[in-house]
Amino acid sequence: MTTAVTPVQPESRTPTEPASVRRGALLSLLRPQRGRLAAAIGCGLLDQGFALAAALLGAALVGRALNGESAGALVPGLILLAALVLPKVLAAWAESYLAHDLAFRVLAELRDRCYRKLAALTPGYLLRRRSGDIGATAMADVEILELFFAHSLTPLVVAASVPPACLVAAFWLHPLVGAALLPAVVAMATVPFWLRRRSAAQAERMREAAGEAASEAVDAVQGLSETLVFGRQEHQAARLNAATGRLNRASRAHRSRGGVEKAAGDAIAAVGLIAVLLVALSLVNTGSLAADQVVIVAVLGGFAFLPLMSLVDTWRELSTIRAAAARLLRILDAPPDVVEQAARPVARIEPEVTFDQVTFRYGPDLPDAVSEVSFTIPAGRTVALAGHSGAGKSTCASLLLRHWDASAGSVRIGGHDLRDLPFDQLRSTVVAVPQDTYLFAMSVRDNLRLARPDATDAEVEQAARTACAHDFVTALPDGYDTLVGERGAHLSGGQRQRLAIARALLTRAPVLVLDEAVSNLDADSEAAIDEALRAAGGRHTTLVVAHRPSTLRTADTVVLMNAGRVVDIGHHDDLLTRSPEYRRLLAR
Amino acid sequence: MVNRTLLGLIRPGRHWLALAVLAGVLVSATYAGQSLLLTAAVAQGIGGDLTAAVLAGCGALALVAIRALLVWAREVASARGAEDVKAALRDRLYRHLLTLGPGYVSEARTGGVLTTLVDSVEAIDRYVGVFLPQVLISVLGGLGIVAVLAWIDPAVAVLVAVTAMLAAAAPRLMRRRMRDGLTAFFTGWKGLSADYLDAVQGLPTLKAVGADERFGAGLSAKAWAFHRDSLRFTVVSTVSAGFVGFFAALGTAAAVGLGAWQYASGALSLTSVFAVLLLSREAFRPVTDLMAAFHAGQGALPAAHGIAGLLAARPAVADTGAASLPGTPPEVTFEDVTFTYPGRDRPALDGVSLRLAAGRTTAVVGPSGAGKSTLIRLLLRHADPTGGRVLFDGVDLRDVALSELRSNVALVSQEVYLFHGTVADNIAYGRAGVSRAEIERAARAAHAHAFVAELPDGYDTMIGERGVRLSGGQRQRLAIARALLADAPLLILDEATSSVDVAAERAVVEALERVRADRTVLVIAHRLSTVADADHVVVLSEGQVAESAAPGELLTAGGAYARLVARQQEGAA
Ligand SMILES: Nc1ncnc2c1ncn2[C@@H]1O[C@H](COP(=O)(O)OP(=O)(O)OP(=O)(O)O)[C@@H](O)[C@H]1O
Ligand SMILES: Nc1ncnc2c1ncn2[C@@H]1O[C@H](COP(=O)(O)OP(=O)(O)OP(=O)(O)O)[C@@H](O)[C@H]1O
Numbered sequence A: 001m002t003t004a005v006t007p008v009q010p011e012s013r014t015p016t017e018p019a020s021v022r023r024g025a026l027l028s029l030l031r032p033q034r035g036r037l038a039a040a041i042g043c044g045l046l047d048q049g050f051a052l053a054a055a056l057l058g059a060a061l062v063g064r065a066l067n068g069e070s071a072g073a074l075v076p077g078l079i080l081l082a083a084l085v086l087p088k089v090l091a092a093w094a095e096s097y098l099a100h101d102l103a104f105r106v107l108a109e110l111r112d113r114c115y116r117k118l119a120a121l122t123p124g125y126l127l128r129r130r131s132g133d134i135g136a137t138a139m140a141d142v143e144i145l146e147l148f149f150a151h152s153l154t155p156l157v158v159a160a161s162v163p164p165a166c167l168v169a170a171f172w173l174h175p176l177v178g179a180a181l182l183p184a185v186v187a188m189a190t191v192p193f194w195l196r197r198r199s200a201a202q203a204e205r206m207r208e209a210a211g212e213a214a215s216e217a218v219d220a221v222q223g224l225s226e227t228l229v230f231g232r233q234e235h236q237a238a239r240l241n242a243a244t245g246r247l248n249r250a251s252r253a254h255r256s257r258g259g260v261e262k263a264a265g266d267a268i269a270a271v272g273l274i275a276v277l278l279v280a281l282s283l284v285n286t287g288s289l290a291a292d293q294v295v296i297v298a299v300l301g302g303f304a305f306l307p308l309m310s311l312v313d314t315w316r317e318l319s320t321i322r323a324a325a326a327r328l329l330r331i332l333d334a335p336p337d338v339v340e341q342a343a344r345p346v347a348r349i350e351p352e353v354t355f356d357q358v359t360f361r362y363g364p365d366l367p368d369a370v371s372e373v374s375f376t377i378p379a380g381r382t383v384a385l386a387g388h389s390g391a392g393k394s395t396c397a398s399l400l401l402r403h404w405d406a407s408a409g410s411v412r413i414g415g416h417d418l419r420d421l422p423f424d425q426l427r428s429t430v431v432a433v434p435q436d437t438y439l440f441a442m443s444v445r446d447n448l449r450l451a452r453p454d455a456t457d458a459e460v461e462q463a464a465r466t467a468c469a470h471d472f473v474t475a476l477p478d479g480y481d482t483l484v485g486e487r488g489a490h491l492s493g494g495q496r497q498r499l500a501i502a503r504a505l506l507t508r509a510p511v512l513v514l515d516e517a518v519s520n521l522d523a524d525s526e527a528a529i530d531e532a533l534r535a536a537g538g539r540h541t542t543l544v545v546a547h548r549p550s551t552l553r554t555a556d557t558v559v560l561m562n563a564g565r566v567v568d569i570g571h572h573d574d575l576l577t578r579s580p581e582y583r584r585l586l587a588r
Numbered sequence B: 001m002v003n004r005t006l007l008g009l010i011r012p013g014r015h016w017l018a019l020a021v022l023a024g025v026l027v028s029a030t031y032a033g034q035s036l037l038l039t040a041a042v043a044q045g046i047g048g049d050l051t052a053a054v055l056a057g058c059g060a061l062a063l064v065a066i067r068a069l070l071v072w073a074r075e076v077a078s079a080r081g082a083e084d085v086k087a088a089l090r091d092r093l094y095r096h097l098l099t100l101g102p103g104y105v106s107e108a109r110t111g112g113v114l115t116t117l118v119d120s121v122e123a124i125d126r127y128v129g130v131f132l133p134q135v136l137i138s139v140l141g142g143l144g145i146v147a148v149l150a151w152i153d154p155a156v157a158v159l160v161a162v163t164a165m166l167a168a169a170a171p172r173l174m175r176r177r178m179r180d181g182l183t184a185f186f187t188g189w190k191g192l193s194a195d196y197l198d199a200v201q202g203l204p205t206l207k208a209v210g211a212d213e214r215f216g217a218g219l220s221a222k223a224w225a226f227h228r229d230s231l232r233f234t235v236v237s238t239v240s241a242g243f244v245g246f247f248a249a250l251g252t253a254a255a256v257g258l259g260a261w262q263y264a265s266g267a268l269s270l271t272s273v274f275a276v277l278l279l280s281r282e283a284f285r286p287v288t289d290l291m292a293a294f295h296a297g298q299g300a301l302p303a304a305h306g307i308a309g310l311l312a313a314r315p316a317v318a319d320t321g322a323a324s325l326p327g328t329p330p331e332v333t334f335e336d337v338t339f340t341y342p343g344r345d346r347p348a349l350d351g352v353s354l355r356l357a358a359g360r361t362t363a364v365v366g367p368s369g370a371g372k373s374t375l376i377r378l379l380l381r382h383a384d385p386t387g388g389r390v391l392f393d394g395v396d397l398r399d400v401a402l403s404e405l406r407s408n409v410a411l412v413s414q415e416v417y418l419f420h421g422t423v424a425d426n427i428a429y430g431r432a433g434v435s436r437a438e439i440e441r442a443a444r445a446a447h448a449h450a451f452v453a454e455l456p457d458g459y460d461t462m463i464g465e466r467g468v469r470l471s472g473g474q475r476q477r478l479a480i481a482r483a484l485l486a487d488a489p490l491l492i493l494d495e496a497t498s499s500v501d502v503a504a505e506r507a508v509v510e511a512l513e514r515v516r517a518d519r520t521v522l523v524i525a526h527r528l529s530t531v532a533d534a535d536h537v538v539v540l541s542e543g544q545v546a547e548s549a550a551p552g553e554l555l556t557a558g559g560a561y562a563r564l565v566a567r568q569q570e571g572a573a
């Protein structure tokens, strides 16, 4: 048994972890895309190469014209010049296609990973973050990385090769020409680093604010009817505006800084060009440079900066990219509350559930939500958890699902500690109807089949009948194909609950957890479901959480909890006679 | 490319945007000036007058310095202009959403509305701040430079003007494809956003039924479909950018070639050749800048579609009433009310007549799906009845202003919604400007004070999104406290105590007894113990009133209610 393992405590009150980008984390994603990346960079170099060749050819033509060649002699050169334009455009297009294909592949991959990681982090992590914020990371932050994968890698390589080539050519023309060009090229390359620290802080604030704006918008949309009924429109609008105001202020600073960098880049390029021209002219004056070469110098002076300018343009967003990546990595690197410790499934599991001295708390500085809870559910039996609201009943249910690990004691199924079961096996053994019913914006059938897509229509119907849902479903306009709306908004509260029960039944897992699964149902439906479950014949080992006496009475055993502890265990009738606390709970 | 909806939105930022245009035009002028000065420098330098060349160079340097300032100013002005436009738009969208009401939101997907409210508004940033000013800048700047060229060499000017026009017009050839590509991209984005939000919010459930992996597979398929949409759009967009690049490159090369040829044939001076060389590159800058600006801002076009769609949506109910309400416990009457949800063929309510007596507690009970919550939706005017009417103190609800109606009602709905924030924030949501003492009093009445006091930071404890860090019953009690604090003359409780224990429920009911005297109360509950103390009980079944009388009378009458009670007691015995 692995009870010695120290469980990871969910820190429900820690706000957010510090953001830091793992070095190379983004680059490692490129490994499977090596081929595409190389091809994209090759095309990028070709593009610039053709452009440079065309410009130099043009310059040479001008130079020859200056040297007094006849117009007719220039014609072949002119034709070649026009012919160079086409491959240049094609290379540019190919580069863009390849780089984007690569980038979008990485993004899809990242979104996929993000979801999988979130699934592993559920539900602990979701208690600390807001869904709008997480959604913003999965969509907007990931999308920002497109800038990195599609727009900064090739420019980087091009910028690292074309300007040096221009410099070499300049030095070859005349060392002084090269010397005049060098400082500006170097200065240009440093522009993205000037305001790096400030830019990083701005970008981080900006991405955080964007996430917050999304979170506030989720609250504003999903809480709309509360806002209206309590007349708090102004309050809610102010909250939304405050969040977007923060976003605006952050991006204003970011843009202003970007403006400085843009202006600096532009100015450096111009100064470089002017400097190199003036030097060339003085060289012409002293006779160390031919007059026609001034044109070539002008072309080199222009081309040395072009790749750097476009690099500065994309790298202006580098800090935003890093901030977005950091937000993504905050999810990808978050430690899950539970880790899979067993690789091999256990041969056969007797569906008998044991809570053995289980203690758990939601955070290091929070009180125990349950402490030293022990009880057993024999295979095929039903145990009900009773107790005041907040007594720890749902917490026990989550522990049985291994949403968390107990900090002391163990939860076992058929004698196996939950920690010794692979996740897959655990999931196929225990299913739950959580206290908060959640249906997806899909059809009734798809909602039911979520966990078992291969279930036949007959099986779906059977599960729905057991949950007393079949009748109302067939009365819907499209029967089982009716869309239920977001969170099941097109159904009544009790109808949603019945579908949730049917969904759980359809999985055919031997252990069933029903957390207030019938709280919104009338007595008739409740009794009918109970009967149907019984008729299904002791197939399920069931843990029910309930407040209603009618539910408690039908359980084989009632576990009475108070403030996280078990105070009594027995049948409903026995507890009624012997436990004053139980009578008080039921207001008898 | 210039979109009507978007043009209609720029008013709030017009001053800043005008400034951006001004700065942009001046920037173009400095480019032209720089080229001319450098031409002069080369001419003088080759001619042997180095001092003059250096002077011209210094002039160019001065222009560079001025331009740096202008470039920065333009960036800031365009950011500010876009910011003002976005802020005004977002506020307008949210307020419009409020008038559309819960009916609209329950039909739409949160993720979709969220995209419009956040992403679409962000998407118009570059369009408004960069592209729209650039249109003017490019037109003015381009004309200026071509004019200068024309003065130097008309032939080259014509050549440049023609190719520049071709470059600017080329993308129009692909307009349809561009639009389709963009729309596909944005639709994909919106759908994927909604799916991700749904996934994040539903993950606890997915895990509880072991469906997280399969759901992930579906999501992954959608992410890859979005990859295809993104790529298809990029292909179209780069082809169109490629055309621009092609004509720009061709134009520059042709201009240079033409210049050289003219010089060789003696039609042009050396200085002019140089000017052509430098200026022809500047002449295409407006076109390539415009294209770049369009590419930066094009996401706004489909976004504008979503924005226009939301703004064009009309509320389900018209807020045209003007009658005011006295603010005393009202009498509410449903007169032969029939209501069918859109898309459904059976009425949810079918000829329902009932009366909530002023200052009394009326309970509505009945099987799940009977139409109980629908009654409340009609009472709150999320929709209007298809037949019959609802009267509030004798006034048809349609004649009452919505805000007036709402200020007379407090509600605990079947689906409790708590906001991200502290316990105190959430209770205080019931009424603006309440004191801590009032909050606490409401919490005590809702039987919530004891557990709140035990939370780590008491009333200042953050409860997480939707109150996820509380137990189900704790959330419900906060919702009850919030409704009690609202202190409205009509209190509606829809399954407000379904998740709390019987003892706590008793306590809440007793607290309600005390406030009941001066309120009309409507209680909906399945647990009949909750409604035993009501003055009047209405049994609803399949959208029709089955019985209606005082609970005692109904018990002795031995109808549906008596049977329900017997059923529950038999269960509880
Ligand atoms: N995520 C969380 N973070 C911190 N505390 C929590 C969290 N979830 C529950 N709690 C606290 O743990 C205690 C037990 O909660 P639990 O949800 O198990 O109660 P319950 O018995 O199911 O109550 P109810 O009948 O109201 O659903 C409560 O005091 C609750 O406030
Ligand atoms: N938004 C909607 N669109 C379409 N049909 C709806 C919508 N909301 C409810 N219905 C249907 O209207 C009927 C009445 O629903 P209602 O929510 O009023 O029931 P209820 O009496 O409150 O039930 P419960 O006790 O289960 O909450 C149900 O059949 C339901 O499926």
Ligand SMILES: [Mg+2]
Pocket (backbone or CB within 6 Å): A393, A394, A395, A435, A515, B471, B472, B473
């Ligand atoms: Mg619970």
Ligand SMILES: [Mg+2]
Pocket (backbone or CB within 6 Å): A492, A493, A494, B372, B373, B374, B414, B494
């Ligand atoms: Mg209801």
